[in-house]
Amino acid sequence: MPKISDSTIRRLSMYYRSLSEFETKGYKTISSEHLAKTEKLTPAQVRKDLSFFGSFGTRGLGYKTRELKERIGKILGLDHIWNVALIGLGNVGSALVSYKEFQKQGFLIKLLFDNDQRKINKKHKGILVSDVKDLVEKLKNNKIEIVIIAVPTQAAQEVADLVVSAGVKTILNFAPTRIKVPQDVVVRFVNMAMELEHLSFCLSNQDFSVAT
């Protein structure tokens, strides 16, 4: 059981996306070189990433597009539906509810939570909004596996504690602050300002050659 790095997982997602494209374009097979080129990687990188999980290719031929896509899909857990809850219906939260890519990949937003009485008990894009007071109970009852936190900074830790106490093991955090969770809970942190800061760094430091 080797350690799989974040970078490898990220690249698997990219391969999955590329393979979907190649599939719709009608490519029956694909080589590591071709796959690498579309993602600006080396063929060796592609093969090494895949090698952690098995050997899926045919020497002399490459990979069967459809098969590899499905294998990677399975590795990423995209072969079934995940029950997702979203907390916080501000700008970001609202956008995420209708984010097409989520549904497409099997992430089903089943529950919405907010603490604003004007939003509670009304439907938002077809989903009833619950009071964050009932969070723990409803997360448990609905067998929620992934929670998206999109609340303001000050509320983030409090909400995270509740989510953890409901037994949820994976959190996607959009609040611009680091949340503390037990060892066995995985948190992914998305901060869009950070991405802009990266760009402004590049604009401000063109004397440094930024590694890409």
Place this chain on the structure above:
Amino acid sequence: MPKISDSTIRRLSMYYRSLSEFETKGYKTISSEHLAKTEKLTPAQVRKDLSFFGSFGTRGLGYKTRELKERIGKILGLDHIWNVALIGLGNVGSALVSYKEFQKQGFLIKLLFDNDQRKINKKHKGILVSDVKDLVEKLKNNKIEIVIIAVPTQAAQEVADLVVSAGVKTILNFAPTRIKVPQDVVVRFVNMAMELEHLSFCLSNQDFSVAT
């Protein structure tokens, strides 16, 4: 002129955020150890990251919170206003317009573009929406330095080409596809589905010990 890695730039953003918090909490000075702990890093990592840009600390004491924050702010280019344009007023685009963190860090969204006649020439959160037909001209006239692309997949490359032709060197891409740009243009790619895929990978592969 060393190469600064993506990870280092990302961590600088995190330090900046932590330092802002420490400043409001009234901490006058801060040690690399303290800073490291809040970000789950090692003190050596913090010091090494900073060392690429100079030596900002005082031995025996640590760093002056306010000063270090400002130094990192300067490194990240947060010491002045950046002119930003946003293309695509769908779910994601709309959310980004009102994303508080952007304004806070000095990213000023000056122009909005869409190709939907119902949105064009109307105001959206106080900003007039322009036709994407006038993109190149307006990007140039308004000295736009950073462009956020939040259009559907199919339109992304076309829009990116226009942005590049207007001389813009940095792009934040929310379209779930890789866009091709010349060597001297920096693109950051944000894909929220990818983050969920990371989580579903973790849920599906608990036998692999995922590196964190």
Place this chain on the structure above:
DNA sequence: GTTTATTTGTGAATAATTTCACAATCAATC
């Protein structure tokens, strides 16, 4: 002002990741 406590800054050591290079294997051709 001397001593003691800390904490930085950094070269060296270690660990992790990526790339290389090539034997092994298979498809396609003749």
Place this chain on the structure above:
DNA sequence: GATTGATTGTGAAATTATTCACAAATAAAC
């Protein structure tokens, strides 16, 4: 069915990133 050409899978090598460890420097205590 042998030969050729292509491409995988993978140890070894190279590169990159992180951590260690300690001298140098400073603040604080006495």
